[in-house]
Amino acid sequence: MAGVLVTLFRFAIDFSQYWLLPDGQTGNYEALPGWLRFLLPVAGALVVGLIFERLPAGQRAVGIVHVLNYLRFRKQRLPLTNAVVQFFGGWLAIVSGHSVDREGPGVHLGAATTSLLTARIKLNEDDSYLLAAAGGAAAIAAAFNTPLAGVIFVIEVLRVRYTITNILPVIVASVVGAIIGRLVYGPSPAFDVPAVSIGSLIELPMILVMGVLIGLLAAGFILAVQYIATQTINWRPLPAYVLAGLVTGVLAQWAPEIMGLSYDALNRIFHNGMDLQTLLLLVVAKLVATAFAIGLRVPGGLIGPSLVVGGSVGGIIALLLFEWSTDYTGTAGFYAMIGMVAMMGAVLRAPLAALVALVELTGNLNIILPGMLAVVAAEIAARSLVGETSAFTAILKVQHAREATQDHPEVPQPAMDDGNDTKSGR
Template identity: 50%
Template sequence: MEASWRHRAETGDPFLLAFLGAASGLLAGLVILAFRLTIEFTQMAFLPEGKVGNYEALSPMWRLYLALGGGIFLGAVFQRLPGDMHQVGIVHVLHQLFYRAGAMPLRNAIVQFLGGSFAIITGQSVDREGPGVHLGAAAGSLIGQRLGLPPKVLRHLIACGSAAAIAAAFNTPLAGVVFSMEVIMMEYRVATFLPVILAAVIGAILSEAVYGSAPAFEVPSLALYSLKELPYLFLMGILIGLLATFFIALVEGSAALAQRQPVFLRLAASGLLTGLVALSIPEVMGVSYDTLDRILHQPTLDGTLILVALAKLVTTAVAVGLGMPGGLIGPTLVIGGAAGAAFGNALAALSPFSVTVSPFYAMAGMVAMMGATLQAPLAALIALLEMTASPGIILPAMLAVIPAQLILRYFGKEPVFTALLELRR
C-alpha cells in the first residue's frame, strides 16, 4: 500500500497530489489558527482593556520589564536546547527545502510554536507570519514523511503548507499561493499549482470560519487623485528602497554578530533593545497591526510616523538577526505603512496641487517595503489587494515597488531570507 502511494506520488498523480495538498492545507490551517488564538487569548487575558496588542496602555516600565523578561526567558530556554533546535522560521524552511530534501523536523516546529507565541506575547518586535509559514510547511512535510513520500513530493507539500499558512493568517488565499511560489519555491510550476491552490483555499476557509470574511484592514475605497502624483509615487519608492536596503543590511549585520555570541546573550539583548525603545515608542512591541490599522485610518504627525518607522525597522532587524523566534513580514508592512503615510502628509503640505490622502500612500508604502525586502513584488501586491479590498491601489503600488526593488539591486542586496540563508551555510 505504501509503495503504491509513493509510486503514484512520484508519477505526479493529480488526484493524489490534490488530496495531499488538501490534507496539508487542513492541518496547516488548524495549526495556524491554534497558534494565532494562543497569542490572542493570552494577550486579552493580561493586556489592559482585554485588547489584542494593546501594549501602548502598559506603563513604560512594564513595557521594559515585559520585553526584557521575555528575551531573558527565551534565551535561558534556548541555551538549554541543542543547537539544531534553535533553527526556526522561513530561513529554516528554505534550508530544509534546498539542503535536507524537504524533511522538516517535528521538534523544531514545536520550538517554533512555543517560542514564537511567547516572543509575540512578551512584545518582541516580530510577527506571527514567519512562524506560521514554518508551522504550515512542517505540517505538509510531516504528512509526506509519515507516508514515506519522495523529496520531490515533500517539496510540493511544503509549498502547500506555506500557502495555507499565509491564507489562514490573513484570509488571503491568492497571496498565499503567490507567496509560496515566489518566496518559498522561488519558481512557478504548473504541476504544483493545483494542490497549492487547494491548500490555500482550505486555509482561508478555516480563517473565515473563525474570524469572518472581512478584510484584515477595513479601509475606505481609495484611488489616485491625479496622474500628476505618479512622479511622487516613484520618488516614494526610491525612499522606501533605501529603507529596505538599510533594513536588510542591519539584519545581516545582526546575524553575523549573532554567530559569535551565545544564544542567551543574543535573545536577552534583543529583548532589552525592544524594551528600551518601547519606553518612549510603544508601537514597536508585538506584531503592531493595531498601529498599522490606526495609520490607515488616522495618520498621526509626520515626526511620530517617521519615529515609528525607524524604531520598528531597528528593533525588528536586530530581533530577527539575533535569532528571536519570530518573523519580519508583518513589520515590513508596518514600516512601509508608517513611512508612506509620513510621505503622504509631507506631500499634502508641500505639493502645489491637491494630492490623495496619506492612507493611500501608506498602502503603497506597505507594498513597496514588503515587495523590496522579500523581493517578491507580486506577492506583496496581491496581499495588499486581499487585505484591504482596495483595487484602486494596485497601479500606484506597482509604480512604487519598481524603484524600491531597483534600489536594492543597485546596492547589491539579496532578498532578506536568501541573505540569512547564505549566512547560515
C-alpha cells in the same frame, strides 16, 4: 491542517494579549507604563533564551529560513521538535512585545504540518517537497485572507518552480487556508483595510519617490540584519535574546507602537491617527528593533514589521502632501497600503506577491498602476545596493557560516546563491 495550526497559533497570541494588556485589547502595549514596556521584552527574552539554551543547535532552527533550508537542500521532513519550539518560542516572543510577527512562524508551522503528514503516508521526496511549500502558502493565505498572494509567495520566496503539476496542490492549500482564516477571523484577519483611491495621476511622481525611498530603507534593513547576525554569529541564545529585549525595551519608551505585531498602529495610520513625529519615530524604532530581533535570531518573523514600516512611510508621505497642497484629495490609507506592499516586496524580494497582496487586500483594481510603480521602484532601489539578496537569504548565508564551524550542522554546506533556485528543476 496547516490553516488550523496557524489559526491556533494566532489564537494563543490573541488570548494571551487579551489577559495581559490593559482593557483586553490585543496589541495595546502603548497603555502599559514605561517600566513595564521595558521589563516585558527583557523578561520574555530571558524565558525564551533559557529554553533555547537547553536545546541542541539543530532544534533551535525555526522560521522561514529553516523552511528554506529544508526546501533548498531536500531534507526528508521538517522535524516535529523544531515546529514545537517555533510555536512556543514565537508565542512568547510576540506576547512579550518583541518586534517580530506571527506570519513567519506561521509559514514554518504550516510547512511542518504538511511535511510531517507526508512522512506518515510515505510520499516520495518530490511530493513531500511540494506539499511542505503548500503548507507555507496556506499559512500566508490564512494570515491575510490572500490566497493568490500565498501561491505567489511560494514561487518567489520558497522558490517552488511554476508548473501545472506543482502549482495545483499549492492553490488548493492556499484556498483552504484562506477559508479557515475567514471563518475564524472574518474577511480582514490582520488589519482593517481602508477604502483606497488615488486622487490624481499627478501623484504618481510622489509614489515613485516613495518607492525609491522604501527600497533604500529595505536595503538598509537587509544589510543591518546581516551585519548584526554576522557580529553575533557565535553568541549563545540567552545573551542574544536579552540584547534584543533590551533594545526593544529602550526604544519602546519613546515609540511603544513598535511592540508586538504593531497592526493596531497600522489601523491608526490608515485613518490619519498619527502625527508626523510619531510616524518618524515609529519608522526608525521599528526598523532598529526588528533588525536586532531578526539578526539575533529571536523566533519570530519579519513580514509584519516590513508592512508596518512601509505603511508608516506611506503615512508620512500622505501627511506631507496634506501640508504642501490644500487641493490634495487622496487618503492616508492609500499611501499606507502602497508603502506596505512596496516594503514587503523589497525586503522579501517578492514584488509580484506584494502586488497581488495589495489587490487582494483592497479589492480595488484601480490601485494596480500606482502599486506597480511603487513596488518596481522599491525593487530597483534595493537591488542597486544588495543585489538579489533578500532578508532571508542574508540570514541563510550567516547561518551556513555558523553551521560550518559546528560539529553537527543542520544541513550540508553547499555554495549559497542570492536566492535564485536552480536545483532539480524546482
